[in-house]
Amino acid sequence: MYFYTFVNIIVTIIFIVAVLFVAFRIFAWKQGDEHIVMLPKKRTPFEVEDISFNQVTLVSDIPFVNKGRQNGTIMDLYPRHLLPQEQFDAVQIHSWTTDLADERHDGYWKSVIIEPRKGGTVRLRLILTAKTGNIRKDLVGFPDMNIDIVYQVVGRSDWHISKNRLILTAEELQQAMRQ
Amino acid sequence: MANLELVPVHTRILTHRDDIVEAIMHYAGDNIGPEDIVCVAESVVAITQGRITRPEELRPTWQARLLCRFVPAEGSMSSVYGMQSAMELDGKWKVFGAFILGAIAKAFRKDGVFYQISRAAALTDDVTGTMPPFDKHIVYGPKDADKVAERIVQRTGSYGAVVADVNDLKRAAVLGHSRGMDPKRIARILIDNPFGNDDQMTPIVIIKNFASISERQ
Numbered sequence: 001m002y003f004y005t006f007v008n009i010i011v012t013i014i015f016i017v018a019v020l021f022v023a024f025r026i027f028a029w030k031q032g033d034e035h036i037v038m039l040p041k042k043r044t045p046f047e048v049e050d051i052s053f054n055q056v057t058l059v060s061d062i063p064f065v066n067k068g069r070q071n072g073t074i075m076d077l078y079p080r081h082l083l084p085q086e087q088f089d090a091v092q093i094h095s096w097t098t099d100l101a102d103e104r105h106d107g108y109w110k111s112v113i114i115e116p117r118k119g120g121t122v123r124l125r126l127i128l129t130a131k132t133g134n135i136r137k138d139l140v141g142f143p144d145m146n147i148d149i150v151y152q153v154v155g156r157s158d159w160h161i162s163k164n165r166l167i168l169t170a171e172e173l174q175q176a177m178r179q
Numbered sequence: 180m181a182n183l184e185l186v187p188v189h190t191r192i193l194t195h196r197d198d199i200v201e202a203i204m205h206y207a208g209d210n211i212g213p214e215d216i217v218c219v220a221e222s223v224v225a226i227t228q229g230r231i232t233r234p235e236e237l238r239p240t241w242q243a244r245l246l247c248r249f250v251p252a253e254g255s256m257s258s259v260y261g262m263q264s265a266m267e268l269d270g271k272w273k274v275f276g277a278f279i280l281g282a283i284a285k286a287f288r289k290d291g292v293f294y295q296i297s298r299a300a301a302l303t304d305d306v307t308g309t310m311p312p313f314d315k316h317i318v319y320g321p322k323d324a325d326k327v328a329e330r331i332v333q334r335t336g337s338y339g340a341v342v343a344d345v346n347d348l349k350r351a352a353v354l355g356h357s358r359g360m361d362p363k364r365i366a367r368i369l370i371d372n373p374f375g376n377d378d379q380m381t382p383i384v385i386i387k388n389f390a391s392i393s394e395r396q
Contacts, residue, residue, distance in 0.1 A: 024245060024248075027248065028248055031248060071252045071257070073258070073306055073307055075234070075306055076315065108311060108312075111307040111314040113307055154258060154260065156248060156257070157259060158239065159260070
């Protein structure tokens with residue numbers, strides 16, 4: 001008799017915990033989380049911001065948006081240009097990003113909260129420096145270059161790192177240099 | 180006749196390598212008199228005490244994952260890491276219990292019970308809450324704020340000292356103070372946030388001539 005009562009209590013407790021767990025999961029699902037994404041397809045074409053005999057600075061603005069239902073914090077964001085020397089070795093490349101709404105010039109990404117359905121713009125700068133001293137000459141034969149925008153985001157759930165890729169094509173670079 | 184004057188003091192970025200009392204002496208020592216009150220921002224005191232952590236260093240518990248979902252988005256406890264950081268200090272079951280009691284009290288229209296019980300939850304600033312390079316950190320509240328204030332008075336010879344939590348939303352609270360200070364009165368004086376925003380780097384404010392004006396009143 002006591003055994004069955006004990007079993008009943010245990011089963012009831014497990015059932016209540018299971019119901020509460022499911023209810024919480026449904027609540028969390030309905031509440032949602034942040035969903036911050038870069039929109040590299042909507043970026044502006046690279047333009048020459050500054051040019052000298054041996055160096056050119058290119059800029060492109062990349063919009064981003066929080067498609068989620070909760071605030072998201074971009075804790076860090078940086079570019080990663082991918083041009084191995086086996087592919088092209090005539091220029092040195094330095095890339096950095098800044099939040100256009102709070103522009104900085106130190107390459108440091110200041111953490112920013114993005115509200116649901118809102119967004120902003122990341123300004124990407126590429127500084128190409130000629131190895132021989134003549135940037136126009138050294139950029140001849142520059143190939144398509146992949147650039148990953150890497151960003152760390154935290155919201156209601158665990159922090160995570162995402163990346164979105166854009167490509168600086170050879171044609172786009174030539175077009176920018178002609179302007 | 181002397182007037183009450185609020186003097187913000189610019190400093191470099193202070194870190195865990197700094198002693199807040201010595202930093203005050205270095206940047207404001209010459210300007211502090213025996214009738215003045217030295218006010219220092221609580222987040223900077225906490226940083227100099229090394230009371231910071233990063234989300235990457237925390238392992239959220241199920242209690243933190245559960246509770247953070249019920250905190251409005253603008254609060255530091257709304258992120259799982261903000262909630263977990265409070266649990267690291269106060270204990271997960273204390274914070275959990277405080278939250279339940281707070282929810283019950285709220286049902287009876289009594290706000291703020293959760294933060295009264297869990298002081299870590301009340302004092303913790305989540306990421307973005309502090310200026311770079313600490314914008315990627317969670318900053319706990321200061322430890323032994325009263326003792327810090329007493330040390331400031333002893334070292335500077337000021338009339339008094341307070342550790343204050345002030346923001347641009349017209350909220351000011353004194354978290355620690357030296358003997359004889361009236362924290363509510365000091366909080367009212369600081370209500371317009373003379374510390375300014377983070378970029379101004381003025382974590383110290385001197386309330387000039389406080390003692391003589393208090394005597395007149």
